[in-house]
Amino acid sequence: VSLAIPEIESVLDPESRRPLWHTAYLPPKFITIGTWGELTYIVGTNEEYCLLKKIEISVAEAEKRTGRNAMNMQETYTAYLVETRAVESQAEGQCSPPDSLWRRYSEFELLRNYLLVNYPHVIVPPLPEKRAEFVWHKLAADNMDPDFVERRRIGLENFLLRVASHPILCQEKIFNAFLTKEGGWKETVNETGFQLKADSRLKALNATFRVKNPDRRFTELKHYSDELQSVISHLLRVRARVADRLYGVYKVHGNYGRVFSEWSAIEKEMGDGLQSAGHHMDVYAASIDDILEEEEHYADQLKEYLFYAEALRAVCRKHELLQYELEMAAQDLTSKKQQCEELATGTVRTFSLKGMTSKLFGQETPEQREAKIKVLEEQIRDGEEQLKAKNLESRDFMKSAWTDIERFKEQKNHDLKEALISYAVMQISMCKKGIQVWTNAKECFSKM
Numbered sequence: 367v368s369l370a371i372p373e374i375e376s377v378l379d380p381e382s383r384r385p386l387w388h389t390a391y392l393p394p395k396f397i398t399i400g401t402w403g404e405l406t407y408i409v410g411t412n413e414e415y416c417l418l419k420k421i422e423i424s425v426a427e428a429e430k431r432t433g434r435n436a437m438n439m440q441e442t443y444t445a446y447l448v449e450t451r452a453v454e455s456q457a458e459g460q461c462s463p464p465d466s467l468w469r470r471y472s473e474f475e476l477l478r479n480y481l482l483v484n485y486p487h488v489i490v491p492p493l494p495e496k497r498a499e500f501v502w503h504k505l506a507a508d509n510m511d512p513d514f515v516e517r518r519r520i521g522l523e524n525f526l527l528r529v530a531s532h533p534i535l536c537q538e539k540i541f542n543a544f545l546t547k548e549g550g551w552k553e554t555v556n557e558t559g560f561q562l563k564a565d566s567r568l569k570a571l572n573a574t575f576r577v578k579n580p581d582r583r584f585t586e587l588k589h590y591s592d593e594l595q596s597v598i599s600h601l602l603r604v605r606a607r608v609a610d611r612l613y614g615v616y617k618v619h620g621n622y623g624r625v626f627s628e629w630s631a632i633e634k635e636m637g638d639g640l641q642s643a644g645h646h647m648d649v650y651a652a653s654i655d656d657i658l659e660e661e662e663h664y665a666d667q668l669k670e671y672l673f674y675a676e677a678l679r680a681v682c683r684k685h686e687l688l689q690y691e692l693e694m695a696a697q698d699l700t701s702k703k704q705q706c707e708e709l710a711t712g713t714v715r716t717f718s719l720k721g722m723t724s725k726l727f728g729q730e731t732p733e734q735r736e737a738k739i740k741v742l743e744e745q746i747r748d749g750e751e752q753l754k755a756k757n758l759e760s761r762d763f764m765k766s767a768w769t770d771i772e773r774f775k776e777q778k779n780h781d782l783k784e785a786l787i788s789y790a791v792m793q794i795s796m797c798k799k800g801i802q803v804w805t806n807a808k809e810c811f812s813k814m
Contacts, residue, residue, distance in 0.1 A: 417536035418527065422451045423545065425523035426466070428515045444515055445470055446522055450545050467548035471496065474522055476555055477544050481535060483560045486684040487767040488535060489774045491528035492673030494521025494666070499602075513659075517666055524670070534770070577690040581764060587771065588682040595675035598668050605665060609658055616654035619803075623647030639814035643807040650803040657796055664792070667785040671778060678774075681767050688763055692756045699749040706742040709735050 417423075426447045435441045451464040474493055481490045494517070497509050509515075526545075529535045540558070543551055626644030630637040 417530040417542075420453055421530075421545075422453060422464075423523070423526050423530055424449050424464075425519050425526065428519045429468070430510065430515075442510070443470055444510070444518075446474075446519055448526070448545060465546060467546075469544070471518075471522070473544070473552065474525065476552060477541065478525075479564075480540055480555055480558070480560050481529070481538065482680060483564045484538075485534065487681065487763050488532070488770050489674065489677045489681060490535070491525050491532070492670060492677055493525055494518045495669060495673075499669070517662060520663075521666060521670070533773075577686050578693055580686055580689055583768065584682050584685045584764075588679060591675040591678035591682070594678075595672055598672040598675075602665060602668060602672070605661070609661065613654055613658065616651050618651075619647045620651030623651060636814040639810045643810040646803050646806045646810070650800070653799065657792075660792060661789075664785050664789045667781065671782060674774075674778070678771075681771070685763065685767065688756070688760045692753070692760050695749065695753045695756050699746065699753055702742055702746050702749055706739060706746060709739050709742070 426449045429445050429447070430442065431445050432440060432442050445468045447466055448469050449464040449466045471493075478490060478493055481488070498511075498514050509518075529541055535541060540555055543554060547554070623644040623646075626640045626647060630640035630644065633640060
């Protein structure tokens, strides 16, 4: 991905290095009218329809709990406190307490699965990882580790902000109920029967291999999503290896500090200089923990787009399935028209099933042929209506999906650009601190 990076020095202020998690990016004005099946979405500008213009959403804290699962077995899980507060009340100077409720990670998964099924033309924001991936050796991989739970809390908040800032998803009643209705929400979702609408994996896989004329844009998008996932995966692996090495380098400075401090105890004239140099080394060695913790925020932003790649592929798979169904409907209609023509003209292909049965059982009577023609004509009319509906469904899907893809591209370019610039600024700041430490040590040695 080619990104134009502005002058690094112009973004060195601390505010520019703040992670993007709490500022769910809102693209510029975005106007469209989307249709999908029986639903119509009247979508205006983000300023007009964005849910974040009306309420503030946050996942305030995480809490470890113990309870019984569906198998009546005791389990330990993490619950997250979702808070919402009306923007109007704050603008009027009122300080009303936020509405709050607790949600499990599985409920976030249920919400996303519902959105995936009901909005197949939308690139649904991904959830943060359930278990830690691409970790360096000092980072705990346990999903109950407090640091991991905190990062996942931030990721879940980011997911809600992404959905709330989406011009279509923010209008979904189930999402609004997720934010406000604690009891009975899961039952409400399951009562919609969304699982019955979900396309089976086997059906989607069959369409992938048998579709003949997929749209070139969706084919290119599918290849792009594969490349995006591959590139970000490699980047995260390299970053984890570099973090391991960097941690070792910083801890070596801790050894320098200990040696200088012990050395200062046996020196009279050089003691003060050695002790000061040792202090600088100790401070430098201790700073690596905060540095790598900040790095994890940028790594998590990259992971979000690693998981977005699968959301892109989901849209492509739905297109392939619709295209395959369209091709099958057209093929079936052509076959029925050919059968009707053969019956009407009396010409039968020698190697067709019809030709073989005629040779085995003799020719049909005119009455039988007329009855079959009437049945086929009725089936042809139904097939033409079905083909027309499939064509309309496919066109609507492609129009709505590509509109959302363009919105996603704009969001992705903005987010990745900001994340990579912030990461570069952090690395520059880290190197400057290293230079400063050795400059201070040099001054200590010069005074001896």
